[in-house]
Amino acid sequence: MSTTADATAARVPLQSPAYAHWLLRPVDAAAVEALAKAAGLPLPVASLLLQRGVMDAAAAAQFLQPTLDHLLDPYALHGMAAAVARVQQAIAAREPILIYGDYDVDGTTAIVLLKTAIEILGGTVRFHIPHRLRDGYGMQAEVLTRAATEGVRLVISVDTGIRAFAAADEAARLALDLIVTDHHLPEAAMGLPKALAVLNPNQPDCSYPCKHLCGAGVAFKLAQALLEAVDAQRAREKLLPSFLKMLVIATVADAVPLLGENRVIASLGIDGLQRPVNVGLRALFDVAQLDPTRRPLTAGDIGFRLGPRINAAGRMDVASEVVELFTTRDPGRARELAVKLDQLNTDRRAAEAAVLAQIEAMLAAGTIDQLGCLVIDGDGWHRGVLGILASRVVERTGRPALVLSHEDGEAHGSGRSIPGFHLLEALESCHDVFVRFGGHAHAVGFSLTSARVPELRERLQQHAATRLTAQILERKLDCSAELPLRQIDLPFYQSLRLLEPYGMGNEEPVFIARDLVLDAAPQIMKEEHIRMRVRDGETAMKALGWRWAERVRSLALDVGSRIDLAYRLRMNEHPDFGGLELEIVDLRPFASLETLL
């Protein structure tokens, strides 16, 4: 438990400033006009495309209407030809193949995709998923030893393996052929593990244009090559579209940017998911209360409803049931497994809520040092939810946060950061306190002996003291463009919708309208939400604010108040009161912080 030993230390207030800093992305007006003209698009849409790296009319057409033809050639991945040849040989010789995966959504769906493809081609597959707590991260040599004694001659890793040097050496010693498929960054100094082939768009020799495939995406490219080699037409017309339904779940859940080939995957995959066929998918839709015939499925549904249920299995150590869910043909069994995942997700949320309540009490009571980077620890907190908890603390406080759980004298933790503060570098600055640690700029995982947590806290604060500036801590809101209300109409909304599905790297646009006048006092709905009518000269629109009641009360908004509004566009489908509406993202009195922009 933390203490406030050094009460005199310089403190930055925990609360975020009252108003977020609205950041407008810079655009080149001439380029926007040229693209709008060439592609026949409204100016704001052309501007959004340019912000997403779409530079010409051909790229715009591809971005706005992705098709199967936009999937990239699998052989553009370095090592593909060798990998395909070896898998084909194993299928022909009826050798059992071991797929070595991972326990999260990405790692389990990667197994499902590759296993299904190889079985369609007549191969025999078994798979291994590491146990989250027992095995830790990465490939274990013992698993390969056991597989070899059971007659396996070919191992394919999915979503893992790029740093599995010891396991790769063991495979070589056992005369096991190893194909590594992964998307994680290779180790810079050690290079690549010894393998028959390494498929990874991020390896130095690979010129594959889409560097942001998730692990299941790389496994899919191998599946695509294998299927197309046998029957390109059947693959194209039947198999790949159904594979994309599974792949989009990993692509969205793994939070890779939905640009380039990932946009093709996201767009076609979500289209396909409107008509799920796989009995496991259908069972999962049922327990998540998703019914695309009533409301079209969105990327948000994948990220917030499907992903967490699938991930719950890994957090609670039954990830292999995800593979069973998506490969069984028995609807009864699928239902049983889906209900279990749903229950695990409920348990996970309960575990998370219980610890979060403790953390909030600690924050409120001032028992946590509210210095630069928060280090929050407790006894026996479920290790499967530490990352989520760290994210919650970051949302709540606007600061980087590590959340640790003590168990038998050992502390395991996860951390999340804010833009501008490199959390892995922060951990590297005190590398000697850890038993192990890893991650990247905004997310880390680590372990250390419990006795050294105070030292970690202190050294981290020293590191953060100069780097976590007020500017970095300031709350920021990324906005796409100024869009006065008079520019909003149905044709504009319809062309805007072509940018969907939104997600990482292709965020739903937030627009700014300035100096709007309230037509009436805001209406409070269900005590929490607000509805109001805002006017810009001749144009008036409805604006809705979810959980904005308290803020609006504190701002004392009334008829005639002038505000600046950051908003998203919404279509209300109600037959009587329907039409385009504004969803409030942020608001403030007119020109209150004009100087900041």
Ligand SMILES: [Mn+2]
């Ligand atoms: Mn992954």
